[in-house]
Amino acid sequence: MRVxxxxxxxxxxxxxxxxxxxxxxxxxxxxxxxVSYPDDFGNRVWSNPxxxxxxxxxxxxxxxxxxxxxxxAEHWQTVRGEPETVEEKGRNLIASWNIxxxxxxxxxxxxxxxxxxxxxxxxxxxxxxxxxxRPDETRVSVMRHxxxxxxxxxxxxxxxxxxDPLRIQLSADESTLSSLQEFLAEEYGLQMDxxxxxxxxxxxxxxxxxxxxxxxxxxxxxxxxxxxTATRAEDDGIxxxxxVAGGDAFGRMGTDSIGRDLAQGLxxxxxxxxxxxxxxxxxxxxIGTVLGMAxxxxxxxxxxxxxxxxxxxxxxxxxxxxxxxxFIIGPNLTVIIGxxxxxxxxxxxxxVRVMVLHMRSSQLIEAVQSLGSSRWRVMYxxxxxxxxxxxxAQIIFTAPSAILAEAGLSxxxxxxxxxxxxxxxxxxxxxxxxxxxxxxxxxVPPGLLIVLVASTFMLLSLAIEPVVNPRLRQTxxxx
Amino acid sequence: xxxxxxRRSVMLIPILVLISLVSFAIIELPPGDWVTYQIENLRxxxxxxxxxxxxxxVKMYGFDQxxxxxxxxWMRGILFKFNFGWSFQWGxxxxxxxxxxxxxxxxxxxxxxxxxxxxxxPIGIYSATHQYSVLDYIFTFFGxxxxxxxxxxxxxxxxxxxxxxxxxxxxxxFSIEYMDEPMSMEKxxxxxxxxxxxxxxxxxxxxGALIRVMRGNLLDELKKQYVITARAKGVxxxxxxxxxxxxxxxxxxISTIGWILPGIFSGEVLVSLVLGLQTTGxxxxxxxxxxxxxxxxxxxxxxxxxxxxxTLLSDILLAALDPRIRYSxxxxx
Numbered sequence: 111m112r113v114x115x116x117x118x119x120x121x122x123x124x125x126x127x128x129x130x131x132x133x134x135x136x137x138x139x140x141x142x143x144x145v146s147y148p149d150d151f152g153n154r155v156w157s158n159p160x161x162x163x164x165x166x167x168x169x170x171x172x173x174x175x176x177x178x179x180x181x182x183a184e185h186w187q188t189v190r191g192e193p194e195t196v197e198e199k200g201r202n203l204i205a206s207w208n209i210x211x212x213x214x215x216x217x218x219x220x221x222x223x224x225x226x227x228x229x230x231x232x233x234x235x236x237x238x239x240x241x242x243x244r245p246d247e248t249r250v251s252v253m254r255h256x257x258x259x260x261x262x263x264x265x266x267x268x269x270x271x272x273x274d275p276l277r278i279q280l281s282a283d284e285s286t287l288s289s290l291q292e293f294l295a296e297e298y299g300l301q302m303d304x305x306x307x308x309x310x311x312x313x314x315x316x317x318x319x320x321x322x323x324x325x326x327x328x329x330x331x332x333x334x335x336x337x338x339t340a341t342r343a344e345d346d347g348i349x350x351x352x353x354v355a356g357g358d359a360f361g362r363m364g365t366d367s368i369g370r371d372l373a374q375g376l377x378x379x380x381x382x383x384x385x386x387x388x389x390x391x392x393x394x395x396x397i398g399t400v401l402g403m404a405x406x407x408x409x410x411x412x413x414x415x416x417x418x419x420x421x422x423x424x425x426x427x428x429x430x431x432x433x434x435x436x437f438i439i440g441p442n443l444t445v446i447i448g449x450x451x452x453x454x455x456x457x458x459x460x461x462v463r464v465m466v467l468h469m470r471s472s473q474l475i476e477a478v479q480s481l482g483s484s485r486w487r488v489m490y491x492x493x494x495x496x497x498x499x500x501x502x503a504q505i506i507f508t509a510p511s512a513i514l515a516e517a518g519l520s521x522x523x524x525x526x527x528x529x530x531x532x533x534x535x536x537x538x539x540x541x542x543x544x545x546x547x548x549x550x551x552x553x554v555p556p557g558l559l560i561v562l563v564a565s566t567f568m569l570l571s572l573a574i575e576p577v578v579n580p581r582l583r584q585t586x587x588x589x
Numbered sequence: 590x591x592x593x594x595x596r597r598s599v600m601l602i603p604i605l606v607l608i609s610l611v612s613f614a615i616i617e618l619p620p621g622d623w624v625t626y627q628i629e630n631l632r633x634x635x636x637x638x639x640x641x642x643x644x645x646x647v648k649m650y651g652f653d654q655x656x657x658x659x660x661x662x663w664m665r666g667i668l669f670k671f672n673f674g675w676s677f678q679w680g681x682x683x684x685x686x687x688x689x690x691x692x693x694x695x696x697x698x699x700x701x702x703x704x705x706x707x708x709x710x711p712i713g714i715y716s717a718t719h720q721y722s723v724l725d726y727i728f729t730f731f732g733x734x735x736x737x738x739x740x741x742x743x744x745x746x747x748x749x750x751x752x753x754x755x756x757x758x759x760x761x762x763f764s765i766e767y768m769d770e771p772m773s774m775e776k777x778x779x780x781x782x783x784x785x786x787x788x789x790x791x792x793x794x795x796x797g798a799l800i801r802v803m804r805g806n807l808l809d810e811l812k813k814q815y816v817i818t819a820r821a822k823g824v825x826x827x828x829x830x831x832x833x834x835x836x837x838x839x840x841x842x843i844s845t846i847g848w849i850l851p852g853i854f855s856g857e858v859l860v861s862l863v864l865g866l867q868t869t870g871x872x873x874x875x876x877x878x879x880x881x882x883x884x885x886x887x888x889x890x891x892x893x894x895x896x897x898x899x900t901l902l903s904d905i906l907l908a909a910l911d912p913r914i915r916y917s918x919x920x921x922x
Contacts, residue, residue, distance in 0.1 A: 522862070533739075557746070561737050564737035568733045568736060
């Protein structure tokens with residue numbers, strides 16, 4: 111039995127084993143991704159710019175700091191809930207949060223943003239304030255903000271920013287500019303107008319003026335953000351406060367130009383790629399085998415029709431047609447898979463037909479026929495088992511080309527936007543000019559992952575090649 | 590031989606008719622037509638067309654007639670006046686547009702095919718005659734690697750790398766300084782320099798598969814009795830190899846022309862897009878996106894017809910090189 115030989119070839123050769131192990135690892139990882147990601151990851155998270163608003167744009171991965179010696183601030187983000195201390199001051203209750211933040215040598219963050227959620231108050235709206243305590247003990251009042259008070263006709267207790275968090279981009283906020291102006295005048299006797307300060311907010315916040323010119327030298331060390339709220343009633347307060355210091359480096363895989371965490375998208379692409387590969391390979395191979403068997407064994411009209419059909423399908427330039435159909439039906443992964451299946455069967459149908467033609471005239475089939483077996487029984491019990499090894503080999507061989515085809519379509523901008531794939535990530539990188547600016551972390555990982563998954567299937571097919579005649583696998587016309 | 594060619598050509602006619610029908614269906618498929626699309630565009634930009642004007646446009650482009658009449662009108666134009674229709678988007682005839690793009694597409698596709706043969710056939714022969722040698726493994730490895738790397742990725746990475754290394758941007762067909770110059774020797778050399786990268790990338794795309802085919806076929810041939818007989822007779826190993834087994838194993842490779850061409854056209858779309866080449870691929874993509882349907886349908890039809898012709902050529906070449914196919918074709922009649 112040839113099928114057993116295939117199993118041995120996979121389990122007992124190093125190449126086959128390597129392929130199997132790599133495939134198994136990918137399957138395990140895919141299952142984890144499918145289980146742990148939200149169902150509507152594509153629409154709600156990936157394609158939703160608001161979700162990524164706090165991330166730095168086009169930042170390289172964080173580990174790059176260990177490779178090159180350029181100073182880069184790593185992206186930093188923290189969320190705090192309950193206040194650390196609450197003290198009474200006159201009629202007010204002052205709640206404080208102390209959030210430490212370390213600036214490394216020369217690594218000034220790119221921006222600073224504050225997000226406050228779920229504000230609740232009974233009568234008087236709370237006041238919010240953020241102060242930066244710097245390593246040299248100087249204090250900068252970064253922001254003061256009054257939550258919007260009761261509207262006419264509104265009854266307490268009041269709730270603010272439950273659905274729409276209060277987000278203040280501190281590095282571009284007008285009140286930050288004016289408080290920095292005050293700070294510079296008081297602390298260093300420097301007079302600067304708002305327009306001079308605007309482009310340099312971060313340099314001023316995390317640096318000291320240079321004695322020689324009007325530049326600022328970054329000051330490394332331990333900073334503390336002191337966030338305070340002033341409320342009246344016992345139950346007044348905020349749900350959570352979030353601080354983001356945008357870095358020049360982000361996470362394991364960096365971000366793209368709208369701040370999406372590439373690590374998440376890349377992981378999500380794995381199950382998608384595997385599903386595309388396996389489903390397309392399985393179905394198109396099944397169709398090709400069934401039609402090839404019917405064509406070869408039944409002969410006559412069935413043979414002519416199937417052969418002409420596969421001639422036509424094989425001669426259509428697939429990609430232009432795919433572009434069309436996707437444009438008309440709309441970019442949808444099911445449609446993409448369907449089209450790929452519809453166009454990848456003819457080669458196999460022609461091969462299988464030739465094999466079945468040989469078998470039909472064999473003594474075995476002749477004997478079975480003369481014993482009175484029905485045509486279906488002959489095909490199912492006696493021809494199919496002989497074709498099985500080629501069927502299996504073809505599945506493995508078709509999978510990578512399906513994955514590459516989907517990547518190509520996504521690269522043309524015809525991918526399904528609700529399901530991020532590696533091709534789409536590459537397309538975004540190419541469209542925004544990421545290649546020529548040198549955003550390698552945006553181009554290389556998705557490309558390598560495509561190659562990795564495709565070559566896993568290639569390893570498997572390399573391993574079973576000696577078992578299955580290569581000629582029958584790759585020539586489409588064997589006449 | 591002549592009879593064989595004539596018979597094969599006649600067999601093509603129903604396929605060609607079918608291709609034209611499919612292409613026309615493509616023109617018809619999208620919801621709405623170019624005129625409604627344009628009217629909507631005008632409306633979006635604040636210009637309101639009155640009913641008469643819209644109707645005049647519909648009449649002018651013949652969208653008020655039933656589909657089969659339009660198909661006949663389109664086909665008649667192509668067959669008798671060699672007129673593929675009008676590109677709404679470019680405001681030019683389709684002939685004019687294709688006249689600019691098709692030659693380059695053909696040059697790239699055919700040269701890429703030749704590149705892949707030049708690389709694949711010698712490697713295939715070497716791999717088969719030195720089976721399981723170190724080089725065979727290396728070629729096998731690279732062949733498989735080639736099958737797993739998307740062409741557009743290769744194009745992007747190589748273009749960037751070449752640019753980084755040599756400051757030469759392999760994008761488009763000409764460098765900026767030659768763009769408006771008349772054709773000269775320098776401009777021609779500049780064009781060749783721009784063509785090297787796309788040719789290699791598109792060519793390598795099919796090479797991996799071709800090496801496997803060549804290697805597998807030659808291995809089959811080398812095991813046959815006549816090779817052993819010839820060896821026993823003391824025929825020079827090189828002479829023996831090239832006189833019979835190589836010739837025999839070339840047959841399937843030649844018949845690959847037919848099915849490699851659509852593959853090259855498909856791969857060419859992506860590579861041209863990345864490298865900014867003005868071929869039919871990007872033209873088609875834009876035509877589809879703008880609902881410029883006569884242009885799009887014409888491109889699909891021409892590419893399909895070229896592919897069919899490619900298959901015919903490969904069959905004729907096969908018959909010319911292998912007398913047995915001529916005989917069996919004659920016998921079948």
